[in-house]
Amino acid sequence: MARDWCGGITLLKNDMSGASVDVGSSDEFMDRIFRIVAIDGKEFGVLRWGEAVYVVRNICPHHFSPVCRGLVRESAQSEAPGTIVLQDSPIVICPNHRWEFRLPSGFAVRSRHSIKTYPARIQEGRVLVDFGARARQA
Amino acid sequence: MPANPEFIDCFVDHGWSDQEELVSYLPRGWRDYVGTVGPHGTGPRPIGNRNPFQHPQGDVLQGSTADHRPGSSLGVTDLSAFTRFTSASALVLSCGIGRNFPAMNLPQYTVAICRAINDWTIDRWLGGPDGRMFGSILVPNQVPAEAAAEIRRASRNSRMVQVVLGANGLSKPFGHPAYHPIYEAAVECGLPVAIHAGSDATADSLSSPTAVSAPLSYGEYAALSGQSIMTHIASLIGQGVFTKYPDLKVLVVGGGVGWIPSFLWRFELNYRAFGRDDPWVNKPPSEYFRTHIKVATFRMELEAPELLAATIGAFAGLDNILCFGSGFPAAESVSIESVLDSVPVEWRQRVSTLNAVELYGSRITANAPSGVGASVQRSDSGRPQASARSHPTELPE
Numbered sequence: 001m002a003r004d005w006c007g008g009i010t011l012l013k014n015d016m017s018g019a020s021v022d023v024g025s026s027d028e029f030m031d032r033i034f035r036i037v038a039i040d041g042k043e044f045g046v047l048r049w050g051e052a053v054y055v056v057r058n059i060c061p062h063h064f065s066p067v068c069r070g071l072v073r074e075s076a077q078s079e080a081p082g083t084i085v086l087q088d089s090p091i092v093i094c095p096n097h098r099w100e101f102r103l104p105s106g107f108a109v110r111s112r113h114s115i116k117t118y119p120a121r122i123q124e125g126r127v128l129v130d131f132g133a134r135a136r137q138a
Numbered sequence: 139m140p141a142n143p144e145f146i147d148c149f150v151d152h153g154w155s156d157q158e159e160l161v162s163y164l165p166r167g168w169r170d171y172v173g174t175v176g177p178h179g180t181g182p183r184p185i186g187n188r189n190p191f192q193h194p195q196g197d198v199l200q201g202s203t204a205d206h207r208p209g210s211s212l213g214v215t216d217l218s219a220f221t222r223f224t225s226a227s228a229l230v231l232s233c234g235i236g237r238n239f240p241a242m243n244l245p246q247y248t249v250a251i252c253r254a255i256n257d258w259t260i261d262r263w264l265g266g267p268d269g270r271m272f273g274s275i276l277v278p279n280q281v282p283a284e285a286a287a288e289i290r291r292a293s294r295n296s297r298m299v300q301v302v303l304g305a306n307g308l309s310k311p312f313g314h315p316a317y318h319p320i321y322e323a324a325v326e327c328g329l330p331v332a333i334h335a336g337s338d339a340t341a342d343s344l345s346s347p348t349a350v351s352a353p354l355s356y357g358e359y360a361a362l363s364g365q366s367i368m369t370h371i372a373s374l375i376g377q378g379v380f381t382k383y384p385d386l387k388v389l390v391v392g393g394g395v396g397w398i399p400s401f402l403w404r405f406e407l408n409y410r411a412f413g414r415d416d417p418w419v420n421k422p423p424s425e426y427f428r429t430h431i432k433v434a435t436f437r438m439e440l441e442a443p444e445l446l447a448a449t450i451g452a453f454a455g456l457d458n459i460l461c462f463g464s465g466f467p468a469a470e471s472v473s474i475e476s477v478l479d480s481v482p483v484e485w486r487q488r489v490s491t492l493n494a495v496e497l498y499g500s501r502i503t504a505n506a507p508s509g510v511g512a513s514v515q516r517s518d519s520g521r522p523q524a525s526a527r528s529h530p531t532e533l534p535e
Contacts, residue, residue, distance in 0.1 A: 078417035081378030
């Protein structure tokens with residue numbers, strides 16, 4: 001796995017072996033702050049949320065903005081005016097038009113759009129992402 | 139168009155021929171406040187504020203009332219004034235200039251005068267042999283707790299079929315939580331709530347009919363008639379009123395229909411982006427609109443068929459939303475014939491009757507002269523559905 005740095009983006013190469021990709025030590029990923037990694041020229045956002053890790057394609061389906069440059073916040077829900085319940089589940093707010101996406105599913109909070117998600121885990125201090133075939137097609 | 143179609147008119151204005159007629163329904167102390175005529179009285183003050191925007195050719199249709207006053211209650215004894223202009227199976231009386239009164243300066247007086255108007259409506263209009271008249275409960279909305287109490291009191295008469303908010307007494311959009319007790323009472327009593335454009339137009343009102351202040355001419359006033367409607371609808375949806383009261387129905391009157399597609403398109407666009415602002419809005423605004431809102435045909439863009447066709451094409455489901463409302467005796471009253479000639483043929487039964495029945499429910503069908511209920515039962519089996527085709531109102535995916 002080749003590693004390089006370019007403008008805050010971690011550049012990686014996928015060996016296409018189908019195995020999980022090691023995108024770095026979990027210590028390198030600050031809690032609740034996206035880090036962008038580029039694999040074969042395609043950008044992905046990697047977010048550590050406590051012990052969980054979420055990986056999404058860095059493209060908003062709305063106007064193709066770099067969605068992972070946006071704010072990450074807890075999911076908010078309400079069943080009645082004036083009540084807001086925050087949930088321990090991240091959403092990202094696209095910096096361009098402020099659309100919100102739930103990171104576990106990739107689905108937009110208020111439309112039928114979605115961003116692409118990839119299974120990821122922390123194992124022995126390393127962040128591993130299973131891009132599978134989807135990454136090569138993304 | 140079929141001859142003599144059966145229809146419900148959801149917007150007819152009634153009025154008093156002399157304010158003394160209404161004063162007699164006030165408690166004694168408030169009668170003294172208004173004042174009396176006579177050598178020892180100071181002379182009565184006007185019972186309420188009036189709309190300063192007068193139609194240049196006259197506010198009402200010529201000959202629309204028995205004594206040449208708008209919607210005079212002389213019509214109770216001589217119905218010719220109404221029957222000359224309308225053959226509706228049911229008429230919903232909407233309080234005329236009384237709609238201005240909720241935003242008068244003295245809150246306690248608005249409570250008393252709204253109650254008096256409701257008692258006068260019940261007493262003088264709904265008890266006649268004609269059987270086609272239904273009433274609206276005018277509420278002192280700047281005192282929401284009193285307004286809610288008045289809804290619960292006046293709704294005991296089963297011919298009172300809706301709540302009329304009238305002028306905006308708190309000068310806040312109608313979705314503001316301060317108004318919620320009114321909606322709670324309306325839902326509890328099974329009544330829809332009506333919002334009329336222009337009700338805020340009085341010079342001494344606590345609010346304004348446009349976003350900035352009162353227009354300066356009748357032309358400006360008429361052109362901007364939909365502005366307050368849009369503000370209130372945005373507020374009702376944005377403040378979660380329909381989330382909180384899922385059974386609430388709202389009738390909007392006097393703004394036409396041309397504003398609907400562009401307003402909802404923009405609302406929907408922003409809804410997608412600003413969820414942090416109103417997380418209690420759990421559905422797209424157009425979905426709330428289609429579920430909870432009916433729109434009266436008064437001031438509909440009948441003279442602009444191209445605009446009307448564009449509106450119909452741009453907003454799916456208008457057939458389930460439009461309710462015939464003539465606006466009688468206003469000078470701009472629309473006839474049932476002109477409305478039904480302007481909408482697709484398959485919409486006619488919904489616009490003329492079914493949508494109003496959905497809005498008012500059994501209070502209309504159980505109390506109207508024979509015919510309305512029977513028609514509804516016939517029609518329910520073959521109820522036309524909204525078109526499923528894609529419309530510009532729906533944002534591209």
